[in-house]
Amino acid sequence: MKKRRFLFPLAVAVSVLTGVTAAVRLAAYHVPGPLLVVYAVLTTSAIGTSIRFFAERLATTVHRCSADGCTFQVQERGVDAGESAYWREVAAAHPRHDLNR
Ligand SMILES: [Zn+2]
Structure with missing residues (x-):
């Protein structure tokens, strides 16, 4: 149960960091601000969803x-x-x- 307490904040931190980092790197190419915000939010969402999916798969036992x-x-x-x-x-x-x- 302790693992789960750390997993959610870690997943949020990694996904937000990834999204913001990608947006900051895109800013160097003069991408408009609103587009950077949309890109950061979507990247954060995609990374967070992926982390959650794989964490659930790793924690699931399948009996066939x-x-x-x-x-x-x-x-x-x-x-x-x-x-x-x-x-x-x-x-x-x-x-x-x-x-x-
Ligand atoms: Zn059967």
Whole structure:
């Protein structure tokens, strides 16, 4: 849980720094001010969204059905070992193996 407390401010700082740095570098090419602001905001948003996406993917555990050709899967995040084991069993023994076909 402590990791999450640092992740959000770090993601915001990195994305804002990247957006502002890119806008400042563009200013050297005489890009108009309003365009620099739009560029900085969009770059900040894109970088922040990417960081959030990858952080969530890294924190997510995926349990897949082991039957050949079955695409059933369970994704869980932030659960304890007991609940993770429960979801692993659910993925291994779901009622029908053709749910996603
Ligand atoms: Zn299955």
